[in-house]
Amino acid sequence: MFTDKISNNNSTTRPPETDHAPYLDKFLLWSSGKTHTKEYMESKTGHRKSILIVDDELSILKLLSFILAADYDLIIKKSGIEAIAWLEEGNDPDLIISDLMMPYFDGSSLIRNLKISGFYRNTPVILLSGAEDLAEKVKNMPFKIDSYLEKPFNPATLKTQIAQLIA
Numbered sequence: 412m413f414t415d416k417i418s419n420n421n422s423t424t425r426p427p428e429t430d431h432a433p434y435l436d437k438f439l440l441w442s443s444g445k446t447h448t449k450e451y452m453e454s455k456t457g458h459r460k461s462i463l464i465v466d467d468e469l470s471i472l473k474l475l476s477f478i479l480a481a482d483y484d485l486i487i488k489k490s491g492i493e494a495i496a497w498l499e500e501g502n503d504p505d506l507i508i509s510d511l512m513m514p515y516f517d518g519s520s521l522i523r524n525l526k527i528s529g530f531y532r533n534t535p536v537i538l539l540s541g542a543e544d545l546a547e548k549v550k551n552m553p554f555k556i557d558s559y560l561e562k563p564f565n566p567a568t569l570k571t572q573i574a575q576l577i578a
Contacts, residue, residue, distance in 0.1 A: 459484045460577050463504035465494045465521060466539065467513045471562070475508065478566045479573070491516030495524065504534065505577045511540035511548070519552065526554040535576040539564065 461484040464475050472487055479485055486504060488494040490513055507525070509518040518538060525531040541562040542548060549556045558572045 460505040461486060462573070463488065463494060463497070463502075463507045464509075465489075465491060465507065465513070465518065466510040468510070471510070471539070474566075478569065482570075483573075490514070491518065491521035494521055498525075498531065503530075506535045506537065506573060508537045508539060511538055511542055511545070522552075522556065523554055537569070537572060537576070 460482075462479060463486045464472065464479075465488045466472055466475070467489050472489075476485060476487070486497065486502070488497060491509075492515060494507075494509070495516070507522075509521055511518040518540070522536055522538070525534065525536070535557040538545075538549060538556050538559040539562055540548075540559070545559055545561050549559050557576055560569060560572070
């Protein structure tokens with residue numbers, strides 16, 4: 412399983428350092444599938460905003476981690492199924508960034524389920540996708556998408572959109 416929690420804050424709950432791993436891989440640590448609810452709750456009391464990132468592409472996960480880990484607590488999931496399971500544990504991110512096209516349970520299904528639920532209905536969502544005509548696809552979705560970006564995306568634009576949605 413991919414890491415459940417990434418944080419660069421100065422609390423006592425820090426990811427283990429691995430000198431043999433490349434720099435970027437320090438942001439993406441492998442875990443044994445344990446939940447990190449206690450660590451997540453501690454970070455919420457530190458007033459850092461949390462972002463749930465859902466994408467099946469390792470390169471995008473590494474890029475997003477590199478861009479955002481200094482400013483936000485990141486929760487990384489490789490599929491919509493993993494994201495739903497994490498949310499069902501009672502976790503509440505401040506923002507969700509999701510890929511549109513993923514196997515088994517895609518971003519559209521994930522977001523539809525979140526918007527139907529009463530609890531996550533107002534959680535802002537940024538949709539990322541390399542799909543052609545993304546603007547048209549978002550326009551035709553039966554639920555609200557707060558923002559979307561086509562891959563490849565500009566990191567500064569992503570940071571601006573995040574700041575606007577969870578300021």
